[in-house]
Amino acid sequence: MTTQPSTQGIRPAGYVLDEAPLGRAAQAADDLAAVREQWGDLLAAIGRPPRAEWPPRECREWEQPPAAEDAPAVGRLPLVLREHPAPLNLTALDAAVETERELFELCDTVAAAVQRPVRRHLVGRRTPDATLMRWAPDAADFADPARWSYASPTDPGSRAYGLHWAAVWLEGRALGEESGDLFAAVRPLLADEIAATARRARARVERALGRDGQPTVLDRSCPYCRGPLTAHTRSGDPAAATVVCGTGGACSAPVLLNGRGRREWAGAELVGLFVALEAAAS
Numbered sequence: 589m590t591t592q593p594s595t596q597g598i599r600p601a602g603y604v605l606d607e608a609p610l611g612r613a614a615q616a617a618d619d620l621a622a623v624r625e626q627w628g629d630l631l632a633a634i635g636r637p638p639r640a641e642w643p644p645r646e647c648r649e650w651e652q653p654p655a656a657e658d659a660p661a662v663g664r665l666p667l668v669l670r671e672h673p674a675p676l677n678l679t680a681l682d683a684a685v686e687t688e689r690e691l692f693e694l695c696d697t698v699a700a701a702v703q704r705p706v707r708r709h710l711v712g713r714r715t716p717d718a719t720l721m722r723w724a725p726d727a728a729d730f731a732d733p734a735r736w737s738y739a740s741p742t743d744p745g746s747r748a749y750g751l752h753w754a755a756v757w758l759e760g761r762a763l764g765e766e767s768g769d770l771f772a773a774v775r776p777l778l779a780d781e782i783a784a785t786a787r788r789a790r791a792r793v794e795r796a797l798g799r800d801g802q803p804t805v806l807d808r809s810c811p812y813c814r815g816p817l818t819a820h821t822r823s824g825d826p827a828a829a830t831v832v833c834g835t836g837g838a839c840s841a842p843v844l845l846n847g848r849g850r851r852e853w854a855g856a857e858l859v860g861l862f863v864a865l866e867a868a869a870s
């Protein structure tokens with residue numbers, strides 16, 4: 589879901605011409621994509637006890653192929669989320685429930701503001717006074733898959749497709765993607781709300797997964813010098829994790845010193861650190 593440079597010059601009539609709204613829309617779409625791409629990890633995390641393990645599970649793929657239960661749970665129904673048989677990580681569960689609720693409610697709000705109501709046709713027998721005619725919803729328009737459908741007491745509507753679909757739908761509205769005459773342009777105030785909600789949702793999901801860039805002091809010490817080890821992650825990119833030994837140049841670990849004079853493991857070097865940690869533990 590990218591913005592084509594060639595379409596960036598096309599703006600709805602009355603649009604305020606400055607660069608900020610386009611940056612905001614792209615950022616909102618980026619945040620929403622980060623939420624849905626990590627949603628399967630978050631749902632999987634609910635069923636596992638939280639622990640300060642190193643390396644994080646997603647960086648340990650060299651150990652064994654991921655089990656089927658670790659496959660991304662994209663499209664899992666909200667009902668399943670609420671009735672999770674054994675939530676072991678309540679932080680992850682809270683983050684998932686809260687994020688899902690916020691995005692579904694935002695979809696309702698955005699749809700109410702920009703989505704054309706279902707078309708209606710006069711149906712029935714034409715009589716001189718039209719008494720046998722009535723308005724009926726257009727079935728094809730009602731069932732348009734691009735449409736956000738609201739929940740009712742008997743039907744979850746688009747919520748049945750889960751958070752992933754809701755996020756994709758919101759990305760489309762944030763970026764002003766067209767679908768015939770189904771959607772009007774999002775007004776600036778609502779665009780602000782989409783951007784703020786998306787940013788908050790991403791921060792909550794990444795915090796629950798320990799990917800919010802906050803350094804974590806590991807519960808294992810350096811296998812080369814017994815110094816403290818600190819893991820650093822980068823927001824949205826678990827593969828960009830590094831581990832730093834607090835000792836400095838006196839540490840004999842076979843990795844280079846970083847810009848602050850500390851031994852630092854990154855990328856494939858983390859495999860070596862993991863092997864050394866395992867050897868030290870046995």
Ligand SMILES: [Zn+2]
Nearest residue numbers: 810813833839
């Ligand atoms: Zn060390």
